[in-house]
Amino acid sequence: MPPKITVVTAAPERAAAEAYIQDRISSEGKQTETANPSTSPAHISYAERRRRYREKKRAKNREEESSTGFSVTAGSEADVSVQSLRTDTDTLAPEPLRPRPQLKKPSPQQRDITEVKVPVLAHYELRKLPKANGDKEDGDQGLFATQKLTQGTRIISERPLLTLTAPGDQLEDLISQFKLLSPTDQERVWDIRPASPEASSQLKYLQLLVDKLAKEIKPIVHKPLVDRTNAEQAWLVAMAPKLEHAMTVWRLAARWHVNRCSMIDKPMHERYRLPPGTPITGLFIERARVRHSCVPNCFASFDASRRLMNVHVTRDIAPGEELTLAAFADTLYYNTAEERALELEEWGLKCNCEACDTTHPRFNVHEAARTRAHARVILLNDILTRLETQPLPEPDLTTAHNHLLALIRDLKTSRCDTVESVRWRNILVERILPARAIFKSADEKLVAWKVILEHAKECERLGRLCFGEDREEFEVLKEQREASEAAVRMIGDGVVELLMQEEGVPF
Secondary structure, eight states: OOOOOOOOOHHHHHHHHHHHHHHHHHHHTTTOOOGGGSSSSSHHHHHHHHHHHHHHHHHHHHHHHHHHOOOOOOOOOOOOOOOOOOOOSSSOOSSSSOOOOOOOOOOGGGOOOOOOOOOOOEEEEEEEEEEEETTEEEEEEEEEEEEEEEEOOOOEEEEOOEEEESOOOOOOHHHHHHHHOHHHHHHHHTEEEEEEGGOHHHHHHHHHHHHHHHHHEEEEEEESSGGGGHHHHHHHHHHHHHHHHHHHHHHHHHHHHEEEEEEEOOOGGGGGGGGGTTTEEEHHHHHHHHHHHHHHHHHHEEEEETTEEEEOOOOOOOOOOOOESSOOOOSSSTTTTTHHHHHHHHTTOOOTTOOOOSTTHHHHHHHHHHHHHHHHHHHHHHHHHHHHHHHHHHHHHHHHHHHHHHHHHHHHHTTTHHHHHHHHHHHHHIHHHHHHHSSSSSSHHHHHHHHHHHHHHHHHHHHHHHTTTHHHHHHHHHHHHHHHHHHHHHHHHHHHHHHHHHOOOOO
């Protein structure tokens, strides 16, 4: 057996690790029983760690209250459900894959993280680009780095300029809010890229309406004032404001349609629980200026507790390099270039990144990696579904382990190895590797948990890069690493062996 680790475990870490190991002991003693999904080892482990985390934070709150004289009321614990984190806009296209594993994310009401100040380094500039959406009279634009940006840098942190309480295009509400903006902010809205009229039936209808009104008004406008009849002049006075209003609605709808971002992470069937008037979607101007790429170098996420859209650099960026984001989080990593092009077309977007440009040297590499990733996800979904209802034999766990490692490699090959790989690594840390460790000999258990720890460390590293240390998402990943680290120490110190002997389970 490897030498025992003599580092003293901190009390909170040790408590979390004991709970984690205790769950594994219980599951080891029940390998032949059918597991209830709500009490499977992965679910119990996470729930227990979240409970201990909240208790620790409440204790800290009480200490602060006694020293300051202010009372802090704990939020509701009823809803700590975990939902998918999307990068930017909500996709309208159907998802060909079953739901991906989700990142753990506490409810905003439970948030009480020690404040960490993450600097915002806006080292970029706006540059005009030609031919937005094929319109020769318009120009696209993008953000470009003005100096070297290191991965993990937060470059944008902004509040929404416009919001809606529903996910669609409620034009009346949009116009009402737009009219309340200052002239400067209205100009900022007009300055962002619009969707093409073909992007939606609504935009197409608005274009036809504007064209019809303009066609009717044009002959009268071109007439000299002295040649117009009283009826023509009266009609022009009545219709000109309507044309102006229709054009404003059309222009605003086109910009909202392609640039709106989700401000919540709850699925449709849970949104009825939200308080009336809760913003669902919003328009963030700086984020809207970042163009889409299927091989992005930035990651955007909404901080619901602060109502801020944050954008982080996910790899080192050279001066003069364009900043890019992925518009879709669900199918981007697993679809072919042709499938992605169809999905982007629904939003009036086009992409010519290295994964979409058929003439690029790495195009075939991307196609192969994303096709393999798609197939692996289908196989993994089957295994993980079975794991929810019953313990799996070691060969099936080994198969899942190998598929997960291969999937993570494919994501790295396609340069999509940030938050998406964290989701899959969490499956290794929470479910597959601990279940495999049960079948290991006493000498191999410590090695198995050291492997778990390395995956937890990588999840924490990527969480820091993509979210920042002031976010709940990072705090959960950090806590996961601490629990894994403490578990390794306990195994090395022989604590786990004693616990298992007390339970009557062979070690």
